[in-house]
Amino acid sequence: MPVLDHAWRSTRGAREYQEDMAAVWASEAPAEGSGSVAPGPEPACLLAVLADGMGGHAGGALASRIVCDSFIAAFAGHGGPVADRLRDALDSANAAVADRVDADPVLSGMGSTLVAAAVASDGVVWVSVGDSPFYLYRRGEVAQLNQDHSLAPELDRLADLGRITHEEARRDPRRHMLRSAVTGEELDLVDQPIKPLRLEPDDYLILASDGLQTLDTTEIERLVSAYAPDGAAAVASALIRAVEAVRDPHQDNATVIAVRVGGPAA
Amino acid sequence: MGDDGKGDGKGQAGHRSGFLGSLKDALVAASRDDTAPANKAAAPAAEPAAAKPQASLPPPMPAAAEPPRKDASPAGLSAAEAAREVRAPAGTQADRHFEADQPPTTRVVRTPAAQSSRASERVAEAEPRTQLVRGRQQVKRGVFHCDPVVGWLVIVGGPGMGAFKPIFEGNNTIGRNAGQRIALDFGDDAISGDEQAYIRYDSSDRSFLFVPNLSKTNVVSLNDKRPTGAVELHAMDVITMGRTQLVFVPFCGSEFDWAELVETKD
Numbered sequence: 001m002p003v004l005d006h007a008w009r010s011t012r013g014a015r016e017y018q019e020d021m022a023a024v025w026a027s028e029a030p031a032e033g034s035g036s037v038a039p040g041p042e043p044a045c046l047l048a049v050l051a052d053g054m055g056g057h058a059g060g061a062l063a064s065r066i067v068c069d070s071f072i073a074a075f076a077g078h079g080g081p082v083a084d085r086l087r088d089a090l091d092s093a094n095a096a097v098a099d100r101v102d103a104d105p106v107l108s109g110m111g112s113t114l115v116a117a118a119v120a121s122d123g124v125v126w127v128s129v130g131d132s133p134f135y136l137y138r139r140g141e142v143a144q145l146n147q148d149h150s151l152a153p154e155l156d157r158l159a160d161l162g163r164i165t166h167e168e169a170r171r172d173p174r175r176h177m178l179r180s181a182v183t184g185e186e187l188d189l190v191d192q193p194i195k196p197l198r199l200e201p202d203d204y205l206i207l208a209s210d211g212l213q214t215l216d217t218t219e220i221e222r223l224v225s226a227y228a229p230d231g232a233a234a235v236a237s238a239l240i241r242a243v244e245a246v247r248d249p250h251q252d253n254a255t256v257i258a259v260r261v262g263g264p265a266a
Numbered sequence: 267m268g269d270d271g272k273g274d275g276k277g278q279a280g281h282r283s284g285f286l287g288s289l290k291d292a293l294v295a296a297s298r299d300d301t302a303p304a305n306k307a308a309a310p311a312a313e314p315a316a317a318k319p320q321a322s323l324p325p326p327m328p329a330a331a332e333p334p335r336k337d338a339s340p341a342g343l344s345a346a347e348a349a350r351e352v353r354a355p356a357g358t359q360a361d362r363h364f365e366a367d368q369p370p371t372t373r374v375v376r377t378p379a380a381q382s383s384r385a386s387e388r389v390a391e392a393e394p395r396t397q398l399v400r401g402r403q404q405v406k407r408g409v410f411h412c413d414p415v416v417g418w419l420v421i422v423g424g425p426g427m428g429a430f431k432p433i434f435e436g437n438n439t440i441g442r443n444a445g446q447r448i449a450l451d452f453g454d455d456a457i458s459g460d461e462q463a464y465i466r467y468d469s470s471d472r473s474f475l476f477v478p479n480l481s482k483t484n485v486v487s488l489n490d491k492r493p494t495g496a497v498e499l500h501a502m503d504v505i506t507m508g509r510t511q512l513v514f515v516p517f518c519g520s521e522f523d524w525a526e527l528v529e530t531k532d
Contacts, residue, residue: 136345136348136349137345138343138344138345138348139344139345141344141345141346142345143344143345143346143348143349144349145349145352145353147353193352193353194352194353195352196352197348197349197351197352198348
């Protein structure tokens with residue numbers, strides 16, 4: 001299934017720094033630069049990577065950049081089954097963070113989430129560590145594909161059990177604590193699908209940092225539906241504009257990569 | 267009515283096989299089952315009859331063929347369904363690749379240090395209480411053939427990981443030596459030989475107490491706190507001694523105590 005186009009947009013939100021990092025890499029025609037429409041022959045494989053850094057001023061932004069760059073470099077440098085390449089690239093990215101922390105112990109504690117999606121002819125495969133959501137949009141509906149490695153699912157479970165109220169669960173500061181992240185240490189939790197997810201024409205893949213979750217799922221659904229016909233750039237912009245419009249005083253960095261799946265003969 | 271049926275059958279079959287088998291043909295046309303030995307002559311007549319059920323089959327047929335084909339063309343899958351499909355049995359294959367991908371509850375175990383002790387504590391509380399123990403069924407009363415167990419310590423980290431030790435009624439000494447009531451003899455020599463700590467179960471108030479032995483050099487911790495006196499134990503609390511981590515699993519408590527089974531016996 002060819003990728004029709006892709007784009008990313010981001011906002012710093014209420015923060016003074018941008019710790020999110022996004023990149024898209026295509027195996028044939030490298031398409032760098034935001035909002036570019038993949039030109040010429042369709043790429044055999046398109047890789048979209050998003051990393052949400054953490055660890056204070058310098059650390060967070062550095063971590064997400066290291067993770068993003070080393071992930072793409074490793075993915076591009078390997079052959080073989082896509083799922084294995086993703087997994088290997090994740091290990092490389094993790095090792096790169098470890099190396100950097102070893103070289104400069106002041107940076108210890110820095111880390112990053114990572115969600116990377118590779119779109120090839122047989123569908124999309126991803127690897128994900130942390131709480132950066134990866135959504136599939138299809139025919140007006142949005143579903144999160146990857147696991148959320150923050151404590152949010154646990155809090156929601158407690159709320160479902162009636163141990164705390166849903167309001168408490170929603171406001172709990174621990175919602176954003178991560179159970180797993182790329183920090184250079186052993187990876188606690190890694191999410192990968194058991195097989196490629198087949199795509200259909202007009203599907204959208206949305207990679208985001210958790211700052212997007214200022215919007216709830218129905219809102220995301222509504223926005224993507226509304227802008228889907230206008231292309232990936234329109235979808236990404238609309239989502240980021242909507243996040244900014246909420247004007248949350250604690251708005252985290254938010255970044256969105258939208259990948260539009262083309263028709264069979266597009 | 268019967269005549270009409272016969273006439274029809276005769277006419278149809280007659281064209282193909284001559285007049286010889288007319289009665290047989292008529293029977294065939296009426297109901298194929300009656301004519302098991304019907305051979306050549308029956309065959310042509312059976313065809314239209316067989317075609318009839320088949321004509322009504324096509325609708326169910328594609329429907330029946332759809333599920334196996336689901337993999338090949340998920341045309342009907344919604345976003346949520348597609349997401350479920352690729353991740354449904356995630357526990358199996360994903361686990362083989364990286365054992366880290368586990369149900370969220372195991373996370374308590376994986377929390378090695380102060381990382382998020384509070385949260386893990388809270389989450390641990392959500393563990394289903396030992397409710398099944400109480401049983402919906404009547405248990406026969408009897409006499410003990412051995413020291414009755416009131417709970418267990420499960421080793422979740424360090425040497426002996428995966429093993430368990432029973433906790434008995436009254437005072438339980440914990441140490442490395444074989445003479446201890448709870449002997450952690452799995453090879454962790456950072457545990458004191460004798461009485462590094464005690465666990466006490468009191469059947470009168472059905473509570474468990476964890477009591478560190480402060481005269482020992484080695485420090486013990488409970489959920490990443492270092493108690494200096496007796497503390498009450500709750501289900502899924504994590505005790506760290508030396509390099510060994512233990513999770514406390516009660517059997518007796520508010521739901522059950524052996525007294526319920528023996529006291530009426532006397």
